[in-house]
Amino acid sequence: ETGVTQTPRHLVMGMTNKKSLKCEQHLGHNAMYWYKQSAKKPLELMFVYSLEERVENNSVPSRFSPECPNSSHLFLHLHTLQPEDSALYLCASSQAAGATYGYTFGSGTRLTVV
Amino acid sequence: DAKTTQPNSMESNEEEPVHLPCNHSTISGTDYIHWYRQLPSQGPEYVIHGLTSNVNNRMASLAIAEDRKSSTLILHRATLRDAAVYYCILRDSYTNAGKSTFGDGTTLTVKP
Numbered sequence A: 001e002t003g004v005t006q007t008p009r010h011l012v013m014g015m016t017n018k019k020s021l022k023c024e025q026h027l028g029h030n031a032m033y034w035y036k037q038s039a040k041k042p043l044e045l046m047f048v049y050s051l052e053e054r055v056e057n058n059s060v061p062s063r064f065s066p067e068c069p070n071s072s073h074l075f076l077h078l079h080t081l082q083p084e085d086s087a088l089y090l091c092a093s094s095q096a097a098g099a100t101y102g103y104t105f106g107s108g109t110r111l112t113v114v
Numbered sequence B: 001d002a003k004t005t006q007p008n009s010m011e012s013n014e015e016e017p018v019h020l021p022c023n024h025s026t027i028s029g030t031d032y033i034h035w036y037r038q039l040p041s042q043g044p045e046y047v048i049h050g051l052t053s054n055v056n057n058r059m060a061s062l063a064i065a066e067d068r069k070s071s072t073l074i075l076h077r078a079t080l081r082d083a084a085v086y087y088c089i090l091r092d093s094y095t096n097a098g099k100s101t102f103g104d105g106t107t108l109t110v111k112p
Helices: none
Strands: A004-007 A010-013 A019-026 A031-037 A043-049 A053-057 A063-072 A072-081 A087-094 A109-113 B007-015 B018-023 B031-038 B045-050 B061-066 B071-076 B084-092 B106-111
Touching: A004 A087, A010 A019, A019 A031, A019 A087, A019 B007, A031 A053, A031 A072, A043 A063, A053 A063, B007 B018, B018 B031, B018 B084, B018 B106, B031 B061, B045 B061, B045 B071, B071 B084
Parallel strands: A010 A109, B007 B106
Antiparallel strands: A004 A019, A019 A072, A031 A043, A031 A087, A043 A053, A063 A072, A087 A109, B018 B071, B031 B045, B031 B084, B061 B071, B084 B106
């Protein structure tokens, strides 16, 4: 257990479904991130939150909608996804958003869109 | 974003040192060099990071070239548990988000 917990671990959803991924950390970190890891592609940064404010949106389609209600929780709301959105979605946190701090990653949610 | 280049794969024998290279010829003065590793079915794990000087911690050492265009992650005595994909990334300290770009990484195989 790394200190960053992601649920669910696996998710299968249809293209018309709406689902949410949850991430939780109790490390006292002030920055949280969503990354996407597709097969045979590098990790892609999706969103960055610092002190509950979004500071980075890396050209992610609007069918992915992040929410950060407090510094310990991060959600990724999903709707009308495409099969190519199937991937491992990783949440990470760091003490602050700056480059001087390392990430702590969760184990990820393996998403399959059918 | 500045990119990194790493060999696709490397092999090592157990209990021997491993030197994992990374080239980042377009690094900017504000980029930090971070290393992570990822085991199958897990998220990446932080290993070490640095800016200009060499760094040591309980997991590894990071040697940074004087011109900062390359770096080397050193595992002093490889164990079977060190078999993983190792990522060298640059994180931009100029932006508030500390934006980073991951590459394909190096798959390290450790032979008993």
